[in-house]
Amino acid sequence: METIVSPSILSADFANLEHDIKRVEQAGARWIHIDVMDGHFVPNITIGAPVVKSLRKVTDLTLDVHLMISEPKKYIKDFVDSGADIITFHYESQSDLTFDIIKEIKSYSKLAGLSIKPATPTSAIEKFISYVDMVLIMTVEPGFGGQKFMHECVSKISDIKEYARIYGRDDLFIQVDGGINDATAKICTKLGANSLVAGSYIFSSSDINLAVSSLIG
Numbered sequence: 001m002e003t004i005v006s007p008s009i010l011s012a013d014f015a016n017l018e019h020d021i022k023r024v025e026q027a028g029a030r031w032i033h034i035d036v037m038d039g040h041f042v043p044n045i046t047i048g049a050p051v052v053k054s055l056r057k058v059t060d061l062t063l064d065v066h067l068m069i070s071e072p073k074k075y076i077k078d079f080v081d082s083g084a085d086i087i088t089f090h091y092e093s094q095s096d097l098t099f100d101i102i103k104e105i106k107s108y109s110k111l112a113g114l115s116i117k118p119a120t121p122t123s124a125i126e127k128f129i130s131y132v133d134m135v136l137i138m139t140v141e142p143g144f145g146g147q148k149f150m151h152e153c154v155s156k157i158s159d160i161k162e163y164a165r166i167y168g169r170d171d172l173f174i175q176v177d178g179g180i181n182d183a184t185a186k187i188c189t190k191l192g193a194n195s196l197v198a199g200s201y202i203f204s205s206s207d208i209n210l211a212v213s214s215l216i217g
């Protein structure tokens with residue numbers, strides 16, 4: 001499958017989100033990655049469901065919401081109602097409730113994503129592979145854009161690719177987030193990633209079309 005690029009609006013101009021979304025849309029992006037941070041699960045605060053609701057009105061692109069919050073269970077319905085298409089939460093946030101949260105997201109006919117931080121092994125989420133639509137592998141510590149890609153995390157892509165094979169999940173989205181540029185993108189897609197999040201690489205580029213197409217590969 002063609003690599004799906006999901007530009008992270010964390011690096012966009014928050015005063016001109018509609019404009020920036022149109023720019024990446026024209027450049028060929030199919031998803032928009034929205035980083036939700038609560039200042040507790042991660043040491044930073046960004047945006048919440050009201051912003052997703054406003055973005056829903058200005059784009060038909062898939063809204064790919066990445067929850068970096070301590071209590072995702074409490075907020076799933078808010079993000080569903082705001083128009084999110086994919087809701088990804090962190091395994092580390094409420095690990096005992098992982099199945100419940102996946103079930104809740106699916107009950108609203110939305111795609112469920114499960115993410116792991118750099119220190120969490122892939123074996124921790126093997127049992128969820130049959131139930132999720134996407135696994136998001138973090139290649140930086142979640143919390144901030146513009147960090148350096150952690151090469152030590154890339155073997156996790158192969159692990160998840162292997163799980164997808166074992167559990168017959170050819171349709172699984174394997175997404176990588178953090179430090180993606182044209183060089184790190186190639187490493188990830190070669191190992192089996194089919195969705196790439198990129199913030200600073202895209203939005204700080206002087207040629208957005210070129211930046212997005214360099215990731216589609």
Ligand code: DX5
Binds near residue numbers: 033143
């Ligand atoms: C980090 C976020 C990322 C971030 C990526 O916690 O999850 O989505 O925006 O930014 P870059 O692409 O600049 O590493």
Ligand code: ZN
Binds near residue numbers: 008033034066177197
């Ligand atoms: Zn993200």
